[in-house]
Amino acid sequence: MIAHACNTPIAFSTLVDYWFGELDEAEEARIEEHLLGCGGCAERLEELAAIASGVRALVREGSAHAVVSAAFVERLVENGLRLREYRLPPNGSVNCTILPDDDIVVTRLAASLQGVQRLDLVLQGGEGEPNRIQNIPFDAADKEVVVLPSAKRLRTLPKCKQIIQLVAVDAGGERVIADYTFNHTPFAPHG
Amino acid sequence: MSDAAPDVRRAAETELYRRLAPRVRLYGLRHLRDEHAAADLVQQVLMMTLERIRAGKLREPDRLASYVFGMCRMVVLEIRRGGARRERLLQTFGEDLEMADAAAPPRFDQERLQHCMDNLPERERAVVLMSFFDEKPSAEVAGALGLSAGNVRVIRHRAIERLRDCVMGEGART
Numbered sequence: 269m270i271a272h273a274c275n276t277p278i279a280f281s282t283l284v285d286y287w288f289g290e291l292d293e294a295e296e297a298r299i300e301e302h303l304l305g306c307g308g309c310a311e312r313l314e315e316l317a318a319i320a321s322g323v324r325a326l327v328r329e330g331s332a333h334a335v336v337s338a339a340f341v342e343r344l345v346e347n348g349l350r351l352r353e354y355r356l357p358p359n360g361s362v363n364c365t366i367l368p369d370d371d372i373v374v375t376r377l378a379a380s381l382q383g384v385q386r387l388d389l390v391l392q393g394g395e396g397e398p399n400r401i402q403n404i405p406f407d408a409a410d411k412e413v414v415v416l417p418s419a420k421r422l423r424t425l426p427k428c429k430q431i432i433q434l435v436a437v438d439a440g441g442e443r444v445i446a447d448y449t450f451n452h453t454p455f456a457p458h459g
Numbered sequence: 460m461s462d463a464a465p466d467v468r469r470a471a472e473t474e475l476y477r478r479l480a481p482r483v484r485l486y487g488l489r490h491l492r493d494e495h496a497a498a499d500l501v502q503q504v505l506m507m508t509l510e511r512i513r514a515g516k517l518r519e520p521d522r523l524a525s526y527v528f529g530m531c532r533m534v535v536l537e538i539r540r541g542g543a544r545r546e547r548l549l550q551t552f553g554e555d556l557e558m559a560d561a562a563a564p565p566r567f568d569q570e571r572l573q574h575c576m577d578n579l580p581e582r583e584r585a586v587v588l589m590s591f592f593d594e595k596p597s598a599e600v601a602g603a604l605g606l607s608a609g610n611v612r613v614i615r616h617r618a619i620e621r622l623r624d625c626v627m628g629e630g631a632r633t
Binding site: 284288305314316317324325326347397 | 488528586588595
C-alpha cells in the first residue's frame with residue numbers, strides 16, 4: 269500500500285529525468301504511482317527536491333557563481349532579483365561596485381568566439397596565483413560570455429583591480445582572446 | 460478505519476497523512492513547481508482521500524496509491540484552473556488532524572551545499588544552476604550554453620550525483 273522498503277527501487281538517474289520532465293507520459297505515470305506507494309523511493313526524490321530548493325536559495329541569496337547564459341539572467345530578473353550589470357568590450361575596463369540593494373551582479377564580456385573549441389577563464393587579482401577555470405560553457409553565436417560572480421564574495425572585496433582573461437585552447441596550443449579589467453570599489457555608505 | 464473508534468480512527472488518519480503528505484507534496488512540486496501550490500495539493504488530495512475512507516468507499520489498501528495518484532492528477536488540473544474545493548474540505552477535516560508540519564521538506568546545511576557547488580567543475584555548476592533555478596528540461600538549458608540536449612543530460616546526471624554524494628554523504632548513492 270504505502271510501503272517504506274522497496275523491492276524495485278527506481279534508479280536515481282530515472283528520478284532526475286522524472287524531475288526535469290524528460291520521461292514519456294507512460295513512464296512518468298508508472299514512476300508517479302510507484303512514488304506515491306513507496307516511501308524509500310519517495311525519500312530519494314525528496315533528496316533531489318531538497319537539493320533543487322537549496323540551489324535556488326543559493327542563487328537568490330547571491331552565493332552562487334557560474335558562467336551562465338543571457339537567457340538565464342533574464343529569468344533571474346523575471347523572478348524579481350535585482351541586477352547590477354557590467355558590459356565590457358574586448359580589452360575594456362570598468363569601475364565597478366556592489367550596492368546593498370543589489371541581489372546579483374552580472375558581467376557580460378564581449379568576445380569573438382567563432383571557431384573556439386575550448387574556452388578557459390583566467391581570473392587575476394591580488395597577489396595570489398591566477399585562478400584558471402577550464403572549459404567554461406559558451407555559445408559562439410552569442411558573441412559574449414556571461415559571468416555571474418558570487419555577490420556575497422564581492423561584498424567582502426576591498427578596493428582592488430581584477431582582470432579576467434578569456435583563453436581559447438585547441439590542439440595547436442592556446443591564445444588569449446581578450447582581457448577585461450574590473451576596478452572594484454567597495455560600497456561606502458557615508459563616503 | 461471507517462468503523463473504528465474516534466481515537467483509533469484519528470490516529471490512523473494522522474499516520475496515513477504523515478506517510479502520504481511528503482509524497483503528494485513531491486508530486487505537487489514536480490507538476491506545479493511551487494511550494495504553496497504543492498501544499499494546497501497535499502491538503503486537498505489527502506482530505507479527499509480521508510473523506511472517501513470515512514465514507515467506506517476505499518476499503519482495499521492495495522488500491523490506495525492508485526487512488527491517490529488519480530486524485531493528484533485531478534487536483535493538479537483543478538489548481539491550474541484555479542478551482543477551490545479546499546475550503547469545504549478544510550471545514551470538514553481541518554481541526555481533526557495534526558498535520559501542520561507533516562509535509563515539511565527535509566533541511567540540510569546550506570553552507571555544505573555551497574561548498575559542494577563551489578567544488579563542481581564550471582560546466583557542471585552552470586548546468587546544475589540553470590537546470591534547477593527554474594527546472595527547465597535539458598533542451599532549453601542546452602540551447603543557452605551551446606551544448607546538445609544529450610550532453611546536458613549527461614553533465615546534469617554526473618553533477619547531481621556528485622552533489623548528492625557531497626551533500627548527503629557517499630552512502631546516499633543507489
